[in-house]
Amino acid sequence: MPRNEKIGIVGSGFIGRSWAMLFAGVGYEVCIYDIKAEQVSAALDDILHQLKNLHKSGLLRGKLSVEEQHKCIKGATSLKECVSGAVFIQEAVFEDLELKKKVFHQIDELVDSNTIISSSTSCIVPSKLSSDLTNKTNFIVSHPVNPPYYVPMVEVVPAPWTSGWF
Numbered sequence: 001m002p003r004n005e006k007i008g009i010v011g012s013g014f015i016g017r018s019w020a021m022l023f024a025g026v027g028y029e030v031c032i033y034d035i036k037a038e039q040v041s042a043a044l045d046d047i048l049h050q051l052k053n054l055h056k057s058g059l060l061r062g063k064l065s066v067e068e069q070h071k072c073i074k075g076a077t078s079l080k081e082c083v084s085g086a087v088f089i090q091e092a093v094f095e096d097l098e099l100k101k102k103v104f105h106q107i108d109e110l111v112d113s114n115t116i117i118s119s120s121t122s123c124i125v126p127s128k129l130s131s132d133l134t135n136k137t138n139f140i141v142s143h144p145v146n147p148p149y150y151v152p153m154v155e156v157v158p159a160p161w162t163s164g165w166f
């Protein structure tokens, strides 16, 4: 069953696409954004291709069909469109501290205190990414194992101020 909850994915490269497919597999409304508009349309095409291949090989996750899962994923033309109203945001931009900090500041200004802000970072500790965010208690690192769609394991790392952890 499709869920009436939105997930924002920021960055539509290898990892962002895989996250989008995982959330769509259980029916979330996924909105994916990239700084390069052409990356978003390439991602939507590639996701459809991947879902069809997964179906053919008997590896498609969830109970929704390929078409239903693909319909759950929409491309966004702005960061605001991607993150507004989302219950959970998964960042998947390049592994660059200053870039990620800039992106999290932009996200922080667009969300309220009900949104969880999550990073895919492989190597950066969550405190460095979130220390001066207004919504820093909602910040978490969710680092997927590669390839995320196939390996159901995520390393979840809180910052010292992440609510509900200590």
Ligand SMILES: NC(=O)c1ccc[n+]([C@@H]2O[C@H](COP(=O)([O-])OP(=O)(O)OC[C@H]3O[C@@H](n4cnc5c(N)ncnc54)[C@H](O)[C@@H]3O)[C@@H](O)[C@H]2O)c1
Residues within 6 Å of the ligand: 010, 011, 012, 013, 014, 015, 016, 033, 034, 035, 036, 039, 091, 092, 093, 094, 095, 096, 099, 103, 120, 121, 122, 123, 143, 144, 145, 146
């Ligand atoms: N590839 C892996 O094996 C792997 C595994 C686990 C975690 N990660 C982490 O996931 C993150 C993404 O890695 P990837 O392999 O998908 O990279 P990638 O290069 O495939 O994709 C990064 C995407 O971010 C986009 N981007 C750059 N600046 C942006 C901005 N300001 N706003 C929106 N989009 C922007 C780029 O255009 C690109 O499409 C990194 O932090 C990486 O360390 C990667």
